[in-house]
């Protein structure tokens with residue numbers, strides 16, 4: 081295992097992460113994933129996927145590098161049936177060997193969201209108990225994680241690096257540099273199945289109460305938390321230790 085992975089809080093480790101980010105700045109997504117495997121080892125690396133409308137592309141690139149890299153999927157209890165079905169479709173289509181569906185703790189749900197209306201009264205708290213905390217638990221065994229954020233998505237994602245520190249572990253963003261056109265090319269080239277809701281106007285799919293269709297010309301993520309200032313669920317903006 082590379083020395084920069086597990087405890088990334090020292091100044092020398094910070095320098096190493098910056099070096100790694102610099103070295104991978106122009107690398108292809110497959111090269112970034114291969115570098116992540118080389119840095120921490122497959123058993124210590126996880127890909128976090130929502131199995132949303134663009135997820136098939138990163139999962140395809142990962143499967144070409146190594147289909148046994150663990151994939152963490154947050155089943156929040158509010159997902160569309162279509163997303164759960166799509167997860168199973170992609171597992172079969174791509175030969176994914178280790179997809180782990182993670183659920184929120186039942187006792188936390190009973191205590192903090194007994195009526196299932198927290199998404200309305202306090203969506204940040206809802207995302208914390210249904211996404212951020214379960215992900216923090218799921219990532220405990222890992223030293224690094226992969227995710228599918230792109231700079232072209234804008235807002236907090238507009239200037240993400242390829243490699244960064246996220247609390248106690250490394251975070252690799254293999255798609256930081258890719259364009260929407262390149263994603264589409266991966267879909268077409270690999271004949272990837274589409275999310276079942278994409279055809280009916282959902283350009284970005286999350287939890288049912290917080291997802292709406294996007295109108296012509298709107299940003300792809302405009303349908304998420306519509307009418308609120310919220311643009312991120314917190315798994316990328318809160319440090320996960």
Ligand code: SF4
Pocket residue numbers: 156158198199202203204206207208210211286287288289290313
């Ligand atoms: S996206 Fe909505 S329903 Fe899902 S965890 Fe966040 S607030 Fe709750």
